[in-house]
Amino acid sequence: MTILEFQDKFSTEQSIINYYIQIKYNGNLCCDHCGSDKVYHRKDKLKMYQCETCNNNFSIFKGTIFEKSSTSLRKWFYAIHLFLNSKKGISGCQLQREVGVTYKTAWRMLKQIRTAMASKGMKDVFSSTVEIDETYIGGKPRKKNKGMQTDEFKNKRGRGSFKTPVIGIIDRTSKQVYAKVALPNENNQKLTGKQLLSILSEVTKTGTTVISDEFRSYNILSKSGFIHLKVDHSKEFAKDEIHTNNIESFWGILKRGIYGIYHSVSVKYMQNYINEFSFRYNNRFNENIFDTLIKNTHQ
Numbered sequence: 001m002t003i004l005e006f007q008d009k010f011s012t013e014q015s016i017i018n019y020y021i022q023i024k025y026n027g028n029l030c031c032d033h034c035g036s037d038k039v040y041h042r043k044d045k046l047k048m049y050q051c052e053t054c055n056n057n058f059s060i061f062k063g064t065i066f067e068k069s070s071t072s073l074r075k076w077f078y079a080i081h082l083f084l085n086s087k088k089g090i091s092g093c094q095l096q097r098e099v100g101v102t103y104k105t106a107w108r109m110l111k112q113i114r115t116a117m118a119s120k121g122m123k124d125v126f127s128s129t130v131e132i133d134e135t136y137i138g139g140k141p142r143k144k145n146k147g148m149q150t151d152e153f154k155n156k157r158g159r160g161s162f163k164t165p166v167i168g169i170i171d172r173t174s175k176q177v178y179a180k181v182a183l184p185n186e187n188n189q190k191l192t193g194k195q196l197l198s199i200l201s202e203v204t205k206t207g208t209t210v211i212s213d214e215f216r217s218y219n220i221l222s223k224s225g226f227i228h229l230k231v232d233h234s235k236e237f238a239k240d241e242i243h244t245n246n247i248e249s250f251w252g253i254l255k256r257g258i259y260g261i262y263h264s265v266s267v268k269y270m271q272n273y274i275n276e277f278s279f280r281y282n283n284r285f286n287e288n289i290f291d292t293l294i295k296n297t298h299q
């Protein structure tokens, strides 16, 4: 959607209400209490409808990021449009300027848009051959932790470092990715077999073929109902199909995005950013990505 198309399509608040009823309710808005289709738009409250049958008042945006927001729908939609059109993401400062909101509001909007990008309903969707891999994201320890920057820690990379572990799974057939921050467990152990298995099982059917590297925590997979194949890096040429190149290339996109656009991301918001890049990746060929995101705005 170009900016002109966007402006034509969403020229008023009412046009957004109409669009939303079309894509979210297939044009048939019904009372969320009694199911009656005799509902009318309240003149005094833009987002509210009233049921003629049972008198129920309801917001058509119930449970979405728009429901309680005092920011206009046009600003929201414009922000989403900008966010999706900038292939690499957008900063709070840029959104503040372009949409005309305060920095605080811009920051909150971005956070909520990323929340809408979270994978929903992906249970058992992966069932062909999947690749699983882990990566580490994060910067150097903060200044106050400088004492920890001894030689022992300074050069540590990957497993055993201070960075945040992230697990990623890619389905080779659907080419969809699922990635999740995997914080250390209560005993401060990182990436235990149990943890890997639990994240894999969120989206992958038992019995699926899973390819990983030789990290020992993956050994649990073959005992847990998956067909587990390991990449053998000691061989000069890997067997044709036994590789994790797809998930590794996603890590490249994710890291370039996070380090390049956002510079650094705290552990607290890491999953939010991973959601953004996973959504962009999973919808890279989706021409209706805007509609997809709007339908996904339930929190």
Ligand SMILES: [Zn+2]
Binding pocket: 031, 032, 033, 034, 035, 036, 051, 052, 053, 054, 055, 056
């Ligand atoms: Zn009703």
